[in-house]
Amino acid sequence: MTRQSPSALITGASAGIGQGYSEHLARTGHDLVLVARREDRLNELASRLRDAHGIAVEVLVADLSSEEGAGRVADRIVSGPLIDLLINNAGYASRGRVSELxxxxxxxxLRVNILALSRLSIAAMGRMAANGRGSIINVGSxxxxxxxxxxxxxxxxxxxxxxxTRxxxxxxxxxxxRIQLLVPGVVSTDFHQIAGADLANFPPERVMKPDDLVVASLRALEKEESVCIPSLPNIKDWEAYVKAETTVGAQTSRDRIAARYH
Structure with a gap:
């Protein structure tokens, strides 16, 4: 019996990190469901990946800031052909001081970065758990x-x-x-231009290529690392961060106030 190709659904697939995941997974034989707002860019990417790798590519145009758009993608996860890997990559930065936002x-x-990511995670977690397999990558920062x-x-x-995600x-x-929290630093995509920043303001040694980020993420998934910080040299630094959280957390609920408040 021929094994069915693995499949991945990628949000924010038309550019940047999402496009990087799409191209890498296509090269490794995954069928894809590409999700983004820009239909022309999705169709161009889908056509190129089909021609180059002979995979099946489904285009799902959706604005994840809308209830209708997020709902359509969630319905695809729950009711469509089974997805092996969900990559919650869609997100952007709208910056400004609180008094001026x-x-x-x-x-x-927040609808894209929080509500849509949550809704798609819920849909995928439920179906994948029921089937006893699957992977979800949530892209943080x-x-x-x-x-x-x-x-x-x-x-x-x-x-x-x-x-x-934790x-x-x-x-x-x-x-x-399998669940992964991916924590990128500065990545050479148009994300920064959209956020009103300039990549030229960052030292080159701080800027990672999208392909390198994707390779690290998928390798970490193979290794079943629950948190992937691609440029972190020593995982013990993350472990120390978690330990510090535990120390503080253990002291936040006591029967008396700290001595310094007397």
Missing amino acids: APDTLDQM GTAFMQFPGNAGYGASKNYVMAF HMHLEAEGTGV
Whole structure:
């Protein structure tokens, strides 16, 4: 019996990191479901990948900032042919100081970065757990570890992704589902231009190529590393971060206030 090709659904597939995942997975024989808003770019990418690799590529045009768009992708995950790998990559940064943020603009970003990612994770986790297999990669951001003016909205949204995905790690134990939190730093995509930044402002040694990021992420998935920080030289630094969280967490609920408040 011929083994069916593995399949992956990638959000934000038309550019940047999402396109990098699409191209790499196509080369390794995955059938793809490509999700993004820009139909022309999706169709061009799908045609190129079909021709180059002989894979099946489904184009799913959806605006994940809308209830209808996120719902259509969730329905595809739940009711369509089984997806082996979900990559929640769609997201963007709308930056500005809290006193100056446009509420509607912030709301739209949070719908993509938080609500859509959550909805698709829920859909995939349920179906994959029922089938005893599957993988989910949620793309976070190194800015989750940083605080600087103008980053409150975006940074907080990626803190949500980090916390949500780490809880998923615990809930996936024993289900056969692999969960990865991917934490990129600065990557050479148009993300920064859209966010109003300039890649030229970053030292070259701080900027990673999308292909390298994708290779690290998929290798980490093979190794069943639940957290992938591609440029972190020593995983013990992440482990120290988690240990510090545990130390602080153990002291946050006591029957008396700390001595310094007396």
